[in-house]
Amino acid sequence: MRGRSAQDLVGGLALVALSVLAFSQISDLDMGRAARMGPGYFPTLLAGGVGLFGVFIAGRGLIVAGPGLDSWGWRHLLPVIVAIIFFSFAIRPLGMVVAGTGIVLIGSFAAPDLRWRETLLFGAGLVLFTVLLFKVALNLPLAIWPRF
Amino acid sequence: MDQVFSNLALGFGAAVTPINLGLCFIGALVGTLIGVLPGLGPIATIAILLPITFYLDPLGALIMLAGIYYGAQYGGSTTAILVNMPGETSSVVTTLDGHQMARQGRAGPALAIAALGSFFAGSVATFLVALFGPLLAGIAQKFGPAEYFSLMLTGLVGATVLASGSVVKAVAMILVGLLLGSVGSDIETGEPRMTFGIPQIAEGINFTTLAVGLFGIAEILRNLEKHAEDRSVLGGRIIGLMPTWRDIKQSALPVLRGTGIGSVLGILPGNGAVLAPYASYTLEKKLSKTPSRFGKGAIEGVAGPESANNAGAQTSFIPLLTLGIPPNAVMAMMVGAMTMQGIIPGPTVMTENPTLFWGMIASMWIGNAMLVIINLPLVGIWVRLLRVPYRLLFPAILLFCCIGVYTINSSHVDVLLVALFGLVGYFLLKHGFEPAPLLLAFVLGPLLEENLRRALLIARGDPAIFITRPISAFLLLVAVGLLAVVLLPSVRKRREEVFHEED
């Protein structure tokens, strides 16, 4: 019984945090009884379970040896996440061309072996393809250009 | 028996015209092509393609829809295998070993065995539908809330088998999945639960949103990271396009068993088919002499669940056609399409409109056949897609995912949630948690809670209902048995580990 696992410790603590977050949302719901469950019964049970497992896994991480923490690849993570967030806010007001170009360009920053010229050409083709497919061929209610 | 053949003859007679075959082919082709885009699962694909069937006559429209339906489903499996992105619940299981095969350069055999297994399962299930449809539907009606609760509980216990790592962590993931599944308005009072006041999730979190984020985006992040060190993660090595003789021998029995499991579960009107691929995977892993291969690219882990999935998809037409009850979201969409064509599914379709009924059943088989015809040649193209440099492939996947998720409800919040669940998925990867049990629990959770509460409402709060009803009691026994099977090896392993440490 020696060594510890930072991976399990942090993982377990995250479950505890999730459980706390859930409890903060369901505390005002009616529990009811087992025989006549209210809206809060099932979630309370689950949030409690998640918390218990979190404590167990974190505790185990303190005692039992296991893998340590893996470093996070922020260099890849950030562009991908930012690209999706950009798309979500751009698609309705700015249309497919802007949102599509944006997600491809921003996302491409995550590529370790980026070649800009290639990406620009490919991105342009891709956006054209999506416009032709979704708008022209399938007639989906998506805007192509920004609305003013 | 004669009756069955004359019925089938009637159906095939109506369905097999050059025009109808052409419609089915186009449907299956377009369904595959759209469904294969990451982020566009069968539900989105069918919704997008629905309008093109409006202008056809009812049978033509239904046949084309059948093509679209199977195409979209198979397209979803293709994405699961190639880029680890399940388009719907059933292909979550396919990602486990299918994508591992792709990583080992064996995407071709995985895709081919999925198509062939599905075709076999589809053919058998179509025949079952024709033979026993009405009879089976009657039996399935014996399933009430108590039985469904017990069935879902059994499925949940089985979910732990999906994990190849720690059982404790798998159970924790199941609980998290159940918790996420209970987000949204309460079924009885309508009160919002854990929605943080966001109206877009007032009806719960979308499956596609969760799956795309947890699997797809997390996978992209993981690939990019590995890619930085080793550039040959996906592209490059391709070992064979078609399954070897050994692959086929390994897959034969799993396909047969998967067909059986899928056919039985698909008949249940309460979305029993959702369990079919999981049940098949669990069974194959337990029966295998080398369970350690599962999760690392075992072809049985693709062949069995894919067959089970397709058999279930087929037999889930039984409750739809004979009872008029759509068991899941995809089927509900099919009902919408049928109503649009003036056919209201229900017990009367079969007697009032036999040509249409049997034509539809015939079209299921034709749809499956088209799928094989279209997809076996396409396997080569799909596999070659993996040769596109990852620096170009992943922005394309990102774009299609976002458009796909956005089109479901035209909701930008759903796209934002993809980013959030992508982060969560990445966190899970980094901390040794597996997302598959979470996703299954997410799907089963609401069914579990609803049926539990309904059963208790109907029984006036008496929990004895779960053991006094024979089918429910039997299922609970199965759950207990399964629990023992799951827990015993891990307990034994733990003890062995302890011994090793003491050595």
Place this chain on the structure above:
Amino acid sequence: MRLKTFAVAAVALVAAAGSAFAQSFPSRPITMVVPFAAGGPTDTVARLVAQSMSETLGQQVVVENVGGAGGTLGAARVAKADADGYTLLLHHIGQATSATLYRKLPYNPATDFAGIGLVTDVPMTIVAKKEFPAKDLKELVAYVKANADKVTLANAGVGAASHLCGMLFMKEIGTQLTTVPYKGTGPAMNDLVGGQVDVMCDQTTNTTGQIKGGAIKAYAVTTPTKVASLPDLPTTKDAGLPGVQVAVWHGLYAPKGTPADVVQKLNGALLAALKNNTVKARFAELGTEPVSADRATPQVLDAFVKAEIERWRPIIQDAGVFAD
């Protein structure tokens, strides 16, 4: 496109001809928002109407499904859209009941829309499992009252038509039953057919097939007149429960402030759709029919929404249910 509209509008201003805008309307595709997922009954109604309106207007009327929060998300989007007639809403009775069910609605269903016209009334039917002992509606009411602690009443979730009708039914017979909620009509109907629950009140769209197939028993239809597809079924009025009057009505709306001549033009296209034979035939198969021309008008719809809001408010409040 935009530029063209602008140019046409500018010319119109110069010519000081107020109807010029309407003459050029529509110059681009129109979006018809359905606040529910594709494939549902409301979506079906919308797509049938949209298809016919496209032909009349000479521009595509594209159906956009904006599901979520009981239809209020889609309605909110239309309420906030430009009032130019290019964004429409097709919504059902939920447009009126949401005013009470949702306490934090970001729009006012009574005042934020310009009605174009009623589209259809889908009647509802009071049905029970096929083993249910009562022979007619009177017996049903008597049995239910005598066995209030045993009888279960199914519905398809808070705010669903079956939920509304169920509340009204219990109010009229003055008896509370155990309500068993489902997510959607499919599973509710499944358990009714399977005999797991006893009674339900649901749209003809969902019940007609089952009634005709003998899978469930039907007692009455909840509209003033009988339904053509179920000629043997009496109305609630004739069968002794006149207070239970519900129809799942559907209306077509534009945002408030849409120019009157544009509304008029859209109304014309709607009327044409309601006379269209394909639309009529498909509606009939759904167990409904287009509303009469005198009810498919902006004035009737605007007044009707307000009346329905007031009618359902006390019923929903008495039952103490909220969706947010």
